[in-house]
Amino acid sequence: MYHSISINRKSKTVLALIASLVLLLLACSQKEQEKGQAQKEQPKPVNYKTAPVQVINPEYEISVPAELKPFEQVSVYGKITGFVKQLYVDRGDRVRKGQLLAVLEAPEMQQQYLSDKSTEQKVYSDYLYAKQAYERLVTASKTTGAVADIELDRAKSAMESAKSAYDASKAGTAYSSQLSQYLRITAPFDGVITQRNVSVGALAGTGSNTPLFMMAQSNKLRLTLSLPEKHTSSVQQDMPATFTVSSQPGKTFDAKLSRTSGLLDQQDRSLTLEFDVSNPSGELHGGDYAQVKLKLKRKSPSNWVQTKSVLNTQSGTYVLTLKGDEVKRIAVSEGVRLDTLTEVFGNLSQADKIIIKPSEEIKEGKTEPASSSKIINK
Incomplete structure (x- = not known):
């Protein structure tokens, strides 16, 4: 009988130890969960890569359509x-x-x-x-x-x-x-007869709206093109140009700027440029369409940023600057694009640091505290 009582006491002791161990494991597990949840709730560090504004004045090339016209036509x-x-x-x-x-x-x-x-x-x-x-x-x-x-x-x-x-x-x-x-x-000048509209015996003169002839100057042509407004400040006197025409494949012709309209066209906001083209052999024809390549350069340096730094939204075009731990949104207008750079005009200075990959989720104002944020200036 004594032996039976001793076994019961040992069983109760083992069960108590097992229960204590289970409680201890549950408590540890709960602490780990609370610790993990606390870590999840802690804000992640913010990584803003930035790059400085580049104040440069590079030469860039554009291609625009143009038309060859007779220098004189009457x-x-x-x-x-x-x-x-x-x-x-x-x-x-x-x-x-x-x-x-x-x-x-x-x-x-x-x-x-x-x-x-x-x-x-x-x-x-x-x-x-x-x-x-x-x-x-x-x-x-x-x-x-x-x-x-x-x-x-x-x-x-x-x-x-x-x-x-x-x-x-x-x-x-x-x-x-x-x-x-x-x-x-x-004939009023040297040229070629492009149309003959009458025959012998026809009545001609002030009572008729039909001209006797149409004639054009062919040994000299005008290369005329419309330059978009954003490039007009890059026009230089005697600016060279090269052009091609579809009737002469593989052949390139040279010309120099002769005159401009001086004012922007109110319809398409462009500046008309004219290049005088000598054509003594007659290989070019008035009325040909041409593709012109122009090498342009601003009169003074301007601000350039990485193209991916420009944020286009429904409310406008912006770049985000980072000064210390403060983000600021600056409204800009785009100019010329050159490789990975874009010319921008706005309230920027050379000392500004531009966020390289902006998004609309980045709000203006202070970022996370320095202890929990990581700012990388590149």
Whole structure:
């Protein structure tokens, strides 16, 4: 019986030890869970890589479309109305300045000229008669009392009136003669006839809206392009350019800036540039489309940041600066992109540190305390 009581006491002791061990393990496990939860609730360090603002003035290249145009282009009209009597050129003919292109006929113009010429001769005879009469009276007036002063004045007035009438008649004759010259249509400059719109016998002149010819200068062309507004401050005097045209594959042509419009176009906010292109061989054609490469450079250095540092949002474009442990959002406008850099304009200085990978989740103001934040300046 004593042996049975001893065994029961040992069993109770073992059970008590097991229960204590289980409680101890549960307590340790609860502490580990609380410790893990505390670690999870502790904020993670914030890593903001930054880079300085670069104040540089690099040369950059852009490619823009352009158009080749004749240096001079004109519609040739008849100044007076007449029938086409003769045509001396056709489409594609090359002509020299002053070369005769066509002759019009207007018989009434010749008759008007002959009438004016006849009137001029008559008035001239009247003028000569009045002049001779006045000169005779002047000679006679040298004898005292031979000619009254009023007679001398009357003769002088008649002579001057005849002279004025003669001058007017002579001007009328010159006008008729000049109109007759307009019957001859000549080339205003060296070029090529691009269109011939009339035939012999057609009525041409001021009563028709159709030009006799269209002609253009082909040995010199204008290369015209529209430069976007953000590049206009990089335009330099005599700036070189290279261009290609689809009609001459694999061939590159050179040109220098000749003139600009001086003002931005209000429709597309661009500056028109013109390059004079010499074309003595005629290998280039007016009307060709070209692709132009320009090497541009600002007149002064500007701020550049890494392209991935620019934050584009619905409210605008920004960069984030980091000074100490304070984040600040700076509004900027983008300029030129060059490789991994982007030109920006805003309230920035060379001393600013720009966060390389910004996001809208980064708020302005203080970051986490230095003990729990890690700031990396690169």
